[in-house]
Amino acid sequence: MQRCLVTGGAGFIGSHLAERLLALGHEVVLLDDLSTGRRANIEHLLGDPRVTFRQGSITDPVLLADVVPGTDVIFHFAAAVGVRLVADQPARTIETNIYPTEALLRLAIYGGQRVFLASTSEVYGKNAKEIWQEGDDLVFGPTTKPRWAYGCSKAIDEFLALAYHQTHGLPVVIGRFFNVIGPRQVGHYGMVVPRFVEQALRGEPLTVYDDGGQVRCFADVREVVEAVIGLMERPDAIGAVFNIGSDQPVSIRELAERVIARTGCEVPIRYVPYAEAYGHDFEDVRRRIPDLGRLRATLGWVPSRKIDEILDEVIAWKRAELSSQ
Numbered sequence: 229m230q231r232c233l234v235t236g237g238a239g240f241i242g243s244h245l246a247e248r249l250l251a252l253g254h255e256v257v258l259l260d261d262l263s264t265g266r267r268a269n270i271e272h273l274l275g276d277p278r279v280t281f282r283q284g285s286i287t288d289p290v291l292l293a294d295v296v297p298g299t300d301v302i303f304h305f306a307a308a309v310g311v312r313l314v315a316d317q318p319a320r321t322i323e324t325n326i327y328p329t330e331a332l333l334r335l336a337i338y339g340g341q342r343v344f345l346a347s348t349s350e351v352y353g354k355n356a357k358e359i360w361q362e363g364d365d366l367v368f369g370p371t372t373k374p375r376w377a378y379g380c381s382k383a384i385d386e387f388l389a390l391a392y393h394q395t396h397g398l399p400v401v402i403g404r405f406f407n408v409i410g411p412r413q414v415g416h417y418g419m420v421v422p423r424f425v426e427q428a429l430r431g432e433p434l435t436v437y438d439d440g441g442q443v444r445c446f447a448d449v450r451e452v453v454e455a456v457i458g459l460m461e462r463p464d465a466i467g468a469v470f471n472i473g474s475d476q477p478v479s480i481r482e483l484a485e486r487v488i489a490r491t492g493c494e495v496p497i498r499y500v501p502y503a504e505a506y507g508h509d510f511e512d513v514r515r516r517i518p519d520l521g522r523l524r525a526t527l528g529w530v531p532s533r534k535i536d537e538i539l540d541e542v543i544a545w546k547r548a549e550l551s552s553q
């Protein structure tokens with residue numbers, strides 16, 4: 229049994245990770261300020277004596293210095309997340325995603341914890357390649373467009389983690405998540421699947437930005453969590469960066485059509501220019517598809533659940549949530 233710190237543990241992915249760690253027999257410490265996460269995500273775990281919940285911010289160095297000692301592994305998931313939040317609050321993105329990561333990594337150097345760093349496909353920026361490999365260039369837009377601050381801030385985290393690995397032997401694994409979906413994900417920060425499902429179930433039009441030709445790959449949160457835990461058990465994953473997600477492309481238009489079909493709600497699709505949704509500064513990425521060769525070679529498998537199955541689960545969860553309101 230190990231004592232695992234999950235920052236962002238009341239969030240979407242963090243709460244699923246905590247659940248799985250407990251099922252595997254570990255103790256968990258959840259650190260979360262409940263800014264985009266929710267207590268309801270972890271309520272069912274709090275009665276377990278192996279769970280400690282600390283509500284507070286990773287920007288508080290005193291709190292970090294209190295929770296890190298005594299743990300064996302750190303899963304660092306707390307971050308300012310979501311296209312809308314990042315576009316609206318660029319300073320918060322940088323302050324949350326860079327300085328606390330540095331503080332946490334430094335504590336891990338002294339404490340000897342293994343660290344998993346949750347990074348993102350956003351670090352590839354707008355690289356024009358069809359399929360992205362971990363060694364590919366990071367291609368960001370100008371600093372006058374705040375949306376690039378998210379990918380850039382996570383890229384700095386990666387640089388720092390790899391530098392500490394090189395100079396201090398910090399055992400760190402970096403995972404670049406592509407679109408992760410499943411129950412508990414919320415739509416108000418720009419996440420497309422929960423937003424579409426909620427719109428359909430409320431009988432509202434699904435708002436698709438631009439022409440809906442943007443391509444994404446959607447992976448089940450449970451499979452992603454399994455991959456994260458699997459990587460942390462493999463010595464050959466230490467000091468490396470991994471794409472984590474699905475490699476099955478789906479256009480946003482097709483996603484909207486699938487949500488309409490799976491919910492059985494006869495709602496129209498409304499196409500909205502990005503400028504209307506996110507302002508004139510906004511730039512999006514047309515394609516986002518990972519090469520999963522490194523993940524497959526290391527784990528022996530990759531996430532493969534079909535989008536329709538995952539959508540059905542998200543729809544069932546959202547229906548239950550809406551009916552309890």
Ligand SMILES: NC(=O)c1ccc[n+]([C@@H]2O[C@H](COP(=O)([O-])OP(=O)(O)OC[C@H]3O[C@@H](n4cnc5c(N)ncnc54)[C@H](O)[C@@H]3O)[C@@H](O)[C@H]2O)c1
Binds near residue numbers: 240241262324347404
């Ligand atoms: N969901 C995805 O598709 C996706 C894709 C790429 C990367 N990621 C990364 O995965 C991680 C988890 O994302 P998620 O989708 O579960 O989002 P989420 O918003 O549900 O989780 C983030 C959690 O961090 C917490 N948090 C934010 N600021 C904090 C602070 N200052 N102090 C303490 N806690 C704080 C939030 O309350 C939330 O519970 C993030 O690092 C994100 O960048 C997610």
